[in-house]
Amino acid sequence: MPITPFHATAFLFLYFKDKRRVDPLALVISTTFIDLEPLYYVILGDPLDHRIWHGFTLALTIYPVLVTAAVYLMERLFENRLRTIYKWARFDPVRVRYPLRNIYLISIFGGFSHVFLDMFCHLICFGFCTPLSMEIPSRCGNLQQQCMLLRPYYPFIR
Numbered sequence: 648m649p650i651t652p653f654h655a656t657a658f659l660f661l662y663f664k665d666k667r668r669v670d671p672l673a674l675v676i677s678t679t680f681i682d683l684e685p686l687y688y689v690i691l692g693d694p695l696d697h698r699i700w701h702g703f704t705l706a707l708t709i710y711p712v713l714v715t716a717a718v719y720l721m722e723r724l725f726e727n728r729l730r731t732i733y734k735w736a737r738f739d740p741v742r743v744r745y746p747l748r749n750i751y752l753i754s755i756f757g758g759f760s761h762v763f764l765d766m767f768c769h770l771i772c773f774g775f776c777t778p779l780s781m782e783i784p785s786r787c788g789n790l791q792q793q794c795m796l797l798r799p800y801y802p803f804i805r
Contacts, residue, residue, distance in 0.1 A: 653764075654679050658674060659675075666740070666742075667742070668749055670718065670745040670750050672722065673749075673750045673754055673757065676717065676718055676754075676757070677710075677711065677714045677753060681701065681761045681762075684700045701761075702762065706759065711755045711758055712751075714757070715747065718754070722745065722750075723744065726743050730743045
């Protein structure tokens with residue numbers, strides 16, 4: 648996605664509403680790093696670039712665990728550097744090290760919001776059923792048929 652930073656900036660206001668509970672690092676990483684998957688497929692030249700991570704199935708289960716572990720370690724190992732970056736970005740941090748529970752909840756929200764926003768921007772990303780609808784016959788039906796049914800309702804999808 649060319650405007651990947653939009654995912655983070657769309658919800659960054661939450662940090663400014665409640666700096667004690669919303670971890671900005673977890674929010675930015677969980678909303679943007681999910682796009683490393685399409686970048687990988689674009690580099691390989693594969694036409695279908697939104698695959699397994701761009702569905703609610705993995706974005707709400709495994710992805711938050713991975714993001715939580717990474718953010719938790721980063722906040723413990725690079726606390727002073729993160730504080731400097733937050734001050735430079737004028738985030739005016741109340742704290743840099745957030746509890747594991749807060750990081751995990753923000754990571755779930757980040758994965759969900761990314762897939763939800765992508766559902767309206769990409770023809771090949773239908774977050775409710777992927778990856779199940781791509782491999783296993785289910786009530787969701789064929790992914791391509793679903794997208795064709797949605798296309799008239801979203802004229803900005805190309």
